[in-house]
Amino acid sequence: xxxxxxxxxxxxxxxxxxxxxxxxxxxxxxxxxxxxxxxxxxxxxxxxxxxxxxxxxxxxxxxxxxxxxxxxxxxxxxxxxxxxxxxxxxxxxxxxxxxxxxxxxxxxxxxxxxxxxxxxxxxxxx
Amino acid sequence: xxxxxxxxxxxxxxxxxxxxxxxxxxxxxxxxxxxxxxxxxxxxxxxxxxxxxxxxxxxxxxxxxxxxxxxxxxxxxxxxxxxxxxxxxxxxxxxxxxxxxxxxxxxxxxxxxxxxxxxxxxxxxxxxxxxxxxxxxxxxxxxxxxxxxxxxxxxxxxxxx
Numbered sequence: 001x002x003x004x005x006x007x008x009x010x011x012x013x014x015x016x017x018x019x020x021x022x023x024x025x026x027x028x029x030x031x032x033x034x035x036x037x038x039x040x041x042x043x044x045x046x047x048x049x050x051x052x053x054x055x056x057x058x059x060x061x062x063x064x065x066x067x068x069x070x071x072x073x074x075x076x077x078x079x080x081x082x083x084x085x086x087x088x089x090x091x092x093x094x095x096x097x098x099x100x101x102x103x104x105x106x107x108x109x110x111x112x113x114x115x116x117x118x119x120x121x122x123x124x125x126x
Numbered sequence: 127x128x129x130x131x132x133x134x135x136x137x138x139x140x141x142x143x144x145x146x147x148x149x150x151x152x153x154x155x156x157x158x159x160x161x162x163x164x165x166x167x168x169x170x171x172x173x174x175x176x177x178x179x180x181x182x183x184x185x186x187x188x189x190x191x192x193x194x195x196x197x198x199x200x201x202x203x204x205x206x207x208x209x210x211x212x213x214x215x216x217x218x219x220x221x222x223x224x225x226x227x228x229x230x231x232x233x234x235x236x237x238x239x240x241x242x243x244x245x246x247x248x249x250x251x252x253x254x255x256x257x258x259x260x261x262x263x264x265x266x267x268x269x270x271x272x273x274x275x276x277x278x279x280x281x282x283x284x285x286x287x
Contacts, residue, residue, distance in 0.1 A: 019206060026209035034247070035218050038205055038261040041244040046202035049195075063146045070143070080241035080248075087249045087259060097259060100217035 009057035016050030023047055032098040033090055037083055044079045048072075129173050132180050134164050176231050182281060190281055197274070198243055205244040205261060217263040220249070223270035225256050232282035239274055 019042055026039025052072045059065040091097075141156035142148075167173050175181060208215055227233045230253075237248040240258060245265045250257035260266035269275075 019202065022206045022209055026205070029209060029214055030216075032218075034259045035216060035261060037247050037259075038245055039209055041242070041247070042202050042205050042209070045198050045242060045244060046206075049198075063143060066143045070140075076242070077238075080238040083241050084237065084248055084251070087247050091249050091257075097218060097220060100219055100263060 005057055005060075009054045012050045012054030012057065016047050016052075016054060019043065019050060020047035033095060034087060034097040037087055041079070041083060044075060048075055129175075129178050129180065130164060130168065133167060133173055133178055134160050137163055179231055182231075185284065186281060190277060193277065194239055194242070194274075197239075201243045201245045201265075208261070216261050219260050219263050219266035221258050221260060221266035221269055223256055223258070224254055226271075226275055226279045227282055229282055232278055235281070236275060236278040239278065240269070243274075 023039050023041075023043030026042060027036050030036045030039050049072065052068050052075075056065045056068045059068060137160035138156055141160060142153075145152055145156065164173075167177075172178075179186075225233060225236050227236055233251060233253065237251040237256065240246050240248045240256070245261040246269065247259045248256055249259050256269075258266065258269055260269070
């Protein structure tokens, strides 16, 4: 493998690792569940994407690279669906997001009846 | 029929690429499995424009995806900067807005693109209304009538005859 491809591959792997770390740090620093989802999505889009790209460059034009691409495609389709399902479930359960503006002019989460809290369960992270 | 043929080809290609072994037995087994899955999918009635949207064509792959990847990189960088900033400059906002897509497929593409972009998550997805949680006020303000909205609507419109 040429040195250029190797260097590019390592640059991608290091940058991907950096974004995974940033996402993890964001998970710790963010104030509530919904904002943590945003931090996590840095990890599973740019973090995972760059690591996969770096590994594809390492693999060269082989079947391994194709399989890595398939992993990437799976993430590309599954990650947003999972994130949407999680946030929707949280919202339906009545976990209120911490918002910058508390004066909501239009009543935003318009659910017919607020769901009962889980008995004895701990509600929400943070 | 075109959809069925395309599903078979995609499934068979998937088998071959994952297997990487081209002995006669495995080639035949792959074709058999692809046919079986095709038969199941036909029975479940999921081979249609929604389940296998080939009508979106190459335009989706070579025009929309690169643009989306660029957007993901840009907003990932923005969210990363906010995470690393000691002041944590976020202003979480919920926003409702009206997406301009007509078909369910278009709405799903738009909602998935919103969620895939760090900094915004689609919370509720209805035909005439999206509820989105955004990390910043600016992110929420830029949602209605965004370039993403226009691009997905164009993709959907050109695709439908």
